[in-house]
Structures are given as C-alpha cells and as structure tokens.
Amino acid sequence: MIYLNAFLFAGFICMLGQFILSKTKLTPGHITVIFVTVGAFLDVFNIYDKFVLWAGGGALVPITSFGHMLTHGAIQGYNTEGFLGLIGGTFDLTSAGITATIVITFFFTLIFNPKD
Amino acid sequence: MEKNKYKDIVDENTPKENVFYDCLIAFITGGIMGVIGQYLIEFYTVILNVPTKSAAVCMLVTLIFISCLFTSLGFFDKWVNFCKCGLIIPITGFAHATMSAALDYKKEGLVTGIGANMLKLSGTVIIFGVVSSWVFSMIRMVVGLI
Numbered sequence: 612m613i614y615l616n617a618f619l620f621a622g623f624i625c626m627l628g629q630f631i632l633s634k635t636k637l638t639p640g641h642i643t644v645i646f647v648t649v650g651a652f653l654d655v656f657n658i659y660d661k662f663v664l665w666a667g668g669g670a671l672v673p674i675t676s677f678g679h680m681l682t683h684g685a686i687q688g689y690n691t692e693g694f695l696g697l698i699g700g701t702f703d704l705t706s707a708g709i710t711a712t713i714v715i716t717f718f719f720t721l722i723f724n725p726k727d
Numbered sequence: 728m729e730k731n732k733y734k735d736i737v738d739e740n741t742p743k744e745n746v747f748y749d750c751l752i753a754f755i756t757g758g759i760m761g762v763i764g765q766y767l768i769e770f771y772t773v774i775l776n777v778p779t780k781s782a783a784v785c786m787l788v789t790l791i792f793i794s795c796l797f798t799s800l801g802f803f804d805k806w807v808n809f810c811k812c813g814l815i816i817p818i819t820g821f822a823h824a825t826m827s828a829a830l831d832y833k834k835e836g837l838v839t840g841i842g843a844n845m846l847k848l849s850g851t852v853i854i855f856g857v858v859s860s861w862v863f864s865m866i867r868m869v870v871g872l873i
Contacts (some may be wrong), residue, residue, distance in 0.1 A: 629754075672786075
C-alpha cells in the first residue's frame with residue numbers, strides 16, 4: 612500500500628513541476644528553487660512529516676524533502692541547543708546528501724571525460 | 728508569397744509541445760522514482776538492520792551515486808530530455824546538475840575549473856534552501872515564544 616502512496620505522491624509533485632515548466636517560461640533551476648522553498652515552508656508546522664509517514668520514500672525522493680530536512684534540522688537544533696542551534700543545526704540532516712554529491716562528483720570528474 | 732511559404736515550413740518543423748503528454752511522462756517517471764526510493768529504504772532496513780532514518784540517508788546516497796555514474800557515462804542527459812521534471816524534481820536532478828557542470832568545466836583545471844564551477848547550477852538550490860529554512864525556522868521560533 613505504501614508503494615502506491617509513494618508512486619502517487621512523487622508522481623504528483625513531478626507532474627506539478629512539469630506543468631509549471633510547460634506553461635510558464637521558467638527554467639528548471641527556478642522550478643527546483645520553488646519546490647525547495649515550498650518544502651521548507653511545509654515543515655514549519657510539521658505538515659511535511661505527515662506526508663513522509665503517508666508516502667515513505669515517495670516523499671523523501673523529491674527535492675521538497677531537501678528543504679524539509681533543512682528546516683527540520685534548524686528547528687531540532689533550536690530545541691536542543693537554543694538560539695545557536697538555529698544556525699548550527701541547519702545542515703544536520705542534509706549534510707550526508709551534499710557531501711556525497713560533492714565527493715562522488717569530484718572523483719567521477721577525475722575519472723571520466725565529458726561526452727559530446 | 729515566399730514569406731508565407733517559409734512560415735508554413737517553420738510551423739511544420741517546430742516540435743509541438745504536448746503539455747498533457749509531458750505531464751503524464753513526468754507523473755509516471757517521478758512515481759517510479761518514488762517507488763524505487765521506498766523499495767531501497769526497505770531493502771536497507773532489512774539488509775543493514777538500521778533504523779528507517781539512516782536507511783533514508785543510504786537511499787539518497789545510492790540515488791545520487793547512480794545518477795552521477797549515468798551522467799558521466801553519457802546517457803543520463805537523454806533520459807532527462809525525455810522525462811524532464813520526472814528526473815529533475817527528484818534528488819537525481821540535483822546530482823545531475825552538479826555532475827554535468829563539473830564535467831563541462833573539467834578542461835579548465837582542478838581549482839579554476841572543477842572547484843569553481845561544480846555548484847554553478849545546483850548552488851541555487853542550497854542557497855535558497857538555507858535562506859528559506861532560516862527564515863521559516865525563525866518564524867517558527869517566534870510563534871513558539873508567543
């Protein structure tokens with residue numbers, strides 16, 4: 612059942628992005644920025660956590676979960692360390708993704724040559 | 728007369744963007760990405776015996792690794808052109824943007840090429856994500872104080 616939820620949720624987010632991309636003159640960069648901001652906003656009152664419970668991996672794969680995890684880390688840091696945790700905890704949950712992207716990209720760029 | 732003929736030929740050869748078809752493709756491919764994510768989370772929970780939260784991190788790293796590998800092998804660009812938002816909105820789009828920018832500037836050297844331009848396309852996501860999450864968590868903090 613959770614697989615169906617994951618399919619519907621991730622598909623719906625991607626369809627929404629494709630609709631905005633087709634109907635307006637925004638670039639894919641704008642679309643991802645919009646979705647990250649929306650994800651960060653949805654975490655303010657723990658709405659996105661319900662999506663994660665409902666759709667599992669389907670809610671974690673889209674870029675909205677990136678914004679969700681940034682806000683989540685900041686709020687978690689504030690709860691444990693006070694005001695300093697608000698800036699210190701921002702990357703707590705997303706650092707794995709960012710570090711993995713940068714390290715993997717760096718070594719693959721050294722190994723592979725661009726294809727034309 | 729010549730002008731009209733030219734216009735007809737241009738109209739004939741311009742690729743028609745079918746919004747419904749594009750949205751359907753994005754829906755299906757994005758949904759498949761979600762199902763793969765959920766499957767990987769359950770796979771890692773069973774294999775590595777880790778809690779769901781760590782399994783989610785493993786899943787993201789796996790997807791990033793796969794899309795970086797496919798981008799450097801050269802055929803991920805065609806997939807992105809076909810699926811569009813179905814692969815741009817998931818985390819694969821973030822990895823793809825980073826990887827293709829790094830590959831494009833490889834010839835300019837390690838520091839001025841790869842180092843300076845790696846986050847050229849995907850840096851916006853990090854910057855806007857951090858700024859908006861800071862603003863929203865400040866709002867949350869102020870609301871919590873009241």
